[in-house]
Amino acid sequence: MKKMLSIVLFMAFTTLSVAQERNMTQTEIKAFKSEIISKTKEIQSLSTDFTQYKNMSFMSKEIESKGEMLMQVPNKLLWKYTSPFAYSIAFKDNKISINDQGKKNKIDIGNNKKFAKINTLIAGSVSGNMFDDKEFKISYFKNNKRSIAKLIPLSKEITQYISQIELYFDEGQSTVSEVKLVEPSNDYTRIVFKNKKTNIKLTDASFTN
Numbered sequence: 001m002k003k004m005l006s007i008v009l010f011m012a013f014t015t016l017s018v019a020q021e022r023n024m025t026q027t028e029i030k031a032f033k034s035e036i037i038s039k040t041k042e043i044q045s046l047s048t049d050f051t052q053y054k055n056m057s058f059m060s061k062e063i064e065s066k067g068e069m070l071m072q073v074p075n076k077l078l079w080k081y082t083s084p085f086a087y088s089i090a091f092k093d094n095k096i097s098i099n100d101q102g103k104k105n106k107i108d109i110g111n112n113k114k115f116a117k118i119n120t121l122i123a124g125s126v127s128g129n130m131f132d133d134k135e136f137k138i139s140y141f142k143n144n145k146r147s148i149a150k151l152i153p154l155s156k157e158i159t160q161y162i163s164q165i166e167l168y169f170d171e172g173q174s175t176v177s178e179v180k181l182v183e184p185s186n187d188y189t190r191i192v193f194k195n196k197k198t199n200i201k202l203t204d205a206s207f208t209n
Contacts (some may be wrong), residue, residue, distance in 0.1 A: 039175075044199050
């Protein structure tokens with residue numbers, strides 16, 4: 001009896017999950033892409049709080065981190081972790097600057113295509129400006145009041161680190177509300193954004209860590 005009940009509950013849950021997420025129609029895809037691309041072109045800078053959840057197969061609980069992200073078009077980006085420890089990584093002037101609890105390190109990415117692509121990928125993930133069919137195989141879905149774009153990278157520089165990117169857009173929002181980065185091992189990182197502000201005043205000092 002218990003086994004039968006478990007099977008019924010599992011089937012009900014699976015059916016509900018599948019029913020909640022459906023493929024967008026071609027008309028919906030066209031309208032969605034047009035809206036997002038149009039709105040992201042207007043964004044010159046952005047700040048947002050974030051909570052990051054790291055899921056690894058050998059751990060029973062997700063690792064949770066919190067912080068703030070700053071972005072400025074065309075190529076400045078800062079991730080500043082504040083909890084559970086202080087850590088920041090800045091992309092600026094073709095360099096990556098890392099500050100690990102006061103220990104600083106810099107990497108020149110000017111001639112490194114791999115890091116350049118990763119920088120573009122991260123910035124695009126946050127803004128939602130990633131609908132490039134030459135770089136990704138893209139599928140579009142609806143789930144309740146959310147629109148979802150699932151991207152499979154075509155670049156070898158990316159696929160060795162990321163096998164799929166999932167972008168979630170809340171209803172009425174032109175920027176990403178959640179990003180899921182799936183690794184080739186099926187471990188994944190999920191980042192949820194809150195308190196977003198666009199086109200705020202930022203300076204070079206804003207990206208100094």
